[in-house]
Amino acid sequence: MAIGFIKKIFSFGKDTVEEKPVPAAEVAPGMPAADEAATTTSVPSGHLPHRGGEGAAEATAEGDRAASNEERAATEEAKPGMHDLAVPPAPATSTPEAISEEDSESAGPTARENIAVEEESAPLPISPLAGEMPGRAEAGEAPIGDVALGDGVATPPSVPSGHLPHEGGDQSETEATAEENRAAIEEAMTGADDCADLPEVTQGDAPEIATPEPEAELENLAAPPDIAPTEGVEAGKESAPILSPLVGEMPGRAEGVEAPENPATAPSLPKGFAASDQRPKEQAPTPQPKLSWYQRLRRGLARTSSQLTGQIASLFTKRKLDEATLQDLEDLLIQADLGVETAMRITDTLSSERYGKDVTGEDVSRIMAGEITKVLAPVAKPLELDLSHKPHVILVVGVNGTGKTTTIGKLAAKLSGAGLKVMLAAGDTFRAAAIEQLKIWAERTKSDIVASKLGADAAGLAYEAYQLAREKKSDVLIIDTAGRLQNKAELMAELEKIVRVLGKLDPDAPHTVLQTLDATTGQNALQQVEIFRNVAGVSGLIMTKLDGTARGGILVAISAKHKLPVYFIGVGEGVDDLEPFEAKDFAEAIAGVAAA
Ligand SMILES: Nc1nc2c(ncn2[C@@H]2O[C@H](COP(=O)(O)OP(=O)(O)OP(=O)(O)O)[C@@H](O)[C@H]2O)c(=O)[nH]1
Numbered sequence: 212m213a214i215g216f217i218k219k220i221f222s223f224g225k226d227t228v229e230e231k232p233v234p235a236a237e238v239a240p241g242m243p244a245a246d247e248a249a250t251t252t253s254v255p256s257g258h259l260p261h262r263g264g265e266g267a268a269e270a271t272a273e274g275d276r277a278a279s280n281e282e283r284a285a286t287e288e289a290k291p292g293m294h295d296l297a298v299p300p301a302p303a304t305s306t307p308e309a310i311s312e313e314d315s316e317s318a319g320p321t322a323r324e325n326i327a328v329e330e331e332s333a334p335l336p337i338s339p340l341a342g343e344m345p346g347r348a349e350a351g352e353a354p355i356g357d358v359a360l361g362d363g364v365a366t367p368p369s370v371p372s373g374h375l376p377h378e379g380g381d382q383s384e385t386e387a388t389a390e391e392n393r394a395a396i397e398e399a400m401t402g403a404d405d406c407a408d409l410p411e412v413t414q415g416d417a418p419e420i421a422t423p424e425p426e427a428e429l430e431n432l433a434a435p436p437d438i439a440p441t442e443g444v445e446a447g448k449e450s451a452p453i454l455s456p457l458v459g460e461m462p463g464r465a466e467g468v469e470a471p472e473n474p475a476t477a478p479s480l481p482k483g484f485a486a487s488d489q490r491p492k493e494q495a496p497t498p499q500p501k502l503s504w505y506q507r508l509r510r511g512l513a514r515t516s517s518q519l520t521g522q523i524a525s526l527f528t529k530r531k532l533d534e535a536t537l538q539d540l541e542d543l544l545i546q547a548d549l550g551v552e553t554a555m556r557i558t559d560t561l562s563s564e565r566y567g568k569d570v571t572g573e574d575v576s577r578i579m580a581g582e583i584t585k586v587l588a589p590v591a592k593p594l595e596l597d598l599s600h601k602p603h604v605i606l607v608v609g610v611n612g613t614g615k616t617t618t619i620g621k622l623a624a625k626l627s628g629a630g631l632k633v634m635l636a637a638g639d640t641f642r643a644a645a646i647e648q649l650k651i652w653a654e655r656t657k658s659d660i661v662a663s664k665l666g667a668d669a670a671g672l673a674y675e676a677y678q679l680a681r682e683k684k685s686d687v688l689i690i691d692t693a694g695r696l697q698n699k700a701e702l703m704a705e706l707e708k709i710v711r712v713l714g715k716l717d718p719d720a721p722h723t724v725l726q727t728l729d730a731t732t733g734q735n736a737l738q739q740v741e742i743f744r745n746v747a748g749v750s751g752l753i754m755t756k757l758d759g760t761a762r763g764g765i766l767v768a769i770s771a772k773h774k775l776p777v778y779f780i781g782v783g784e785g786v787d788d789l790e791p792f793e794a795k796d797f798a799e800a801i802a803g804v805a806a807a
Pocket residue numbers: 372373374375377609610611612613614615616617618639642645692693694695755756757758759780781782783784788
């Protein structure tokens with residue numbers, strides 16, 4: 212094997228490629244020959260992630276999600292081993308280092324037998340949806356760890372958007388087929404705009420349970436023979452045949468009552484009359500052109516900026532700049548989540564330029580945009596991939612619903628679109644819909660996928676996925692994780708374990724730990740970063756949902772405090788709605804000044 216080879220540093224998002232020699236010692240076990248590493252395709256955009264963090268702040272509960280996370284803990288307790296899954300046609304494994312101590316029970320070779328690897332565009336089976344899975348229900352039903360994927364739990368037709376329900380509901384038998392289920396999820400994942408306002412399915416929404424077709428079973432995941440019927444699910448019950456009503460019972464066909472032949476036919480007018488129809492003609496709706504990502508960003512931040520500019524304008528009406536005004540301005544900026552540090556930067560600059568003089572709202576906005584840009588510019592960095600790792604491992608972490616799975620899909624699309632070999636690992640083993648969602652993303656983006664069943668050990672899955680990605684010579688492995696509140700100690704410990712287990716295969720892995728932040732969150736996001744950074748070594752951020760009613764100011768406060776790279780921003784649910792983070796664009800959008 213060649214010792215000296217070229218380590219290619221790929222910057223993903225911006226800029227270009229940098230080459231530097233790598234000492235042989237850096238080559239991970241199982242690494243391919245140097246020439247293999249060097250032949251990888253170029254990727255869009257440069258910066259090395261940094262890891263680690265300072266002391267964690269005390270966490271606070273995030274009300275409405277707390278209950279479901281407690282259930283997750285219960286699910287965790289009750290989840291079965293992975294050995295009850297059927298063996299997939301897995302490639303031969305060379306386990307470079309055995310997992311020992313407390314990790315061995317989950318990440319050892321037995322776990323390997325239970326992982327399903329699906330090649331790109333293989334037909335996928337349908338799995339039950341998140342909220343309908345036992346162990347996820349609000350009512351605290353017992354988890355059914357033994358239920359393999361493919362035990363179809365269908366989406367009720369009213370399930371909104373790509374974010375499938377987290378909460379459970381009553382279960383009932385339906386005629387839904389696996390295909391319908393899958394179609395519903397796919398539709399939900401694409402119908403961003405249409406679904407944005409739909410309510411989340413709650414416990415009372417009675418999700419439906421589909422009777423799975425035998426062929427719809429996962430080819431490599433089988434239900435164990437001793438599967439117990441879960442509460443609310445009547446296993447093996449035959450569905451009643453659908454009977455059409457008798458003719459006499461049909462509306463308008465009751466005995467002796469014949470429906471008018473054609474009620475819609477207008478009577479013919481006598482000679483000398485003419486029919487006129489004054490009703491407004493129905494206009495075919497003109498399709499709205501999709502806004503550019505920048506327009507969506509500005510629209511998303513409009514609430515923050517218009518509130519700020521409105522308040523600033525009224526503060527500076529016919530007033531000379533004095534101490535009291537500066538103090539009022541500082542308060543406004545802090546209320547907009549910008550953080551004390553940035554608020555003081557802005558007031559200091561304003562004071563040094565205009566103290567004792569007349570000041571307009573526009574003056575303030577201009578200075579504000581400039582100072583925010585200065586805070587954000589150092590963190591607006593491309594996501595750098597070191598493809599000599601083969602694979603570069605990206606672990607995606609964050610609180611529930613912050614957009615991890617969706618962001619992984621978007622990243623995979625960019626990477627595989629650039630010719631890289633991508634593997635996804637469905638490490639969110641708590642939520643069936645998350646597994647299904649990731650499978651769909653894998654299919655769409657022509658990525659390989661490693662998935663296991665609901666309730667499987669996430670650290671074991673991550674370990675197996677890493678080994679398989681090495682064997683298949685994937686360029687990038689992206690590992691999804693279950694969403695968790697930052698104040699749930701046991702779930703955070705599980706995340707720590709995933710990181711530790713990956714480190715057994717390569718001490719530098721995971722090479723990037725990405726945290727997704729929901730832009731609509733506000734102040735809590737600061738604390739999320741603090742805790743996840745300490746537990747999982749977050750090395751970079753992606754802020755999602757900046758197209759919604761975003762409170763983007765918090766990203767400024769986070770950047771000022773943590774100085775973590777912000778790689779991308781999410782501006783929609785579609786596959787292309789992920790943009791490299793640009794400090795100036797973002798600052799101008801918050802300050803409400805026109806792009807220069
Ligand atoms: N508008 C908008 N919606 C987004 C964006 N990113 C994700 N979403 C939506 O947010 C919801 C949650 O996204 P997921 O990707 O399921 O979030 P998650 O973090 O994986 O969720 P858990 O698995 O519960 O932890 C879905 O409806 C997504 O379509 C974005 O940039 N803009």
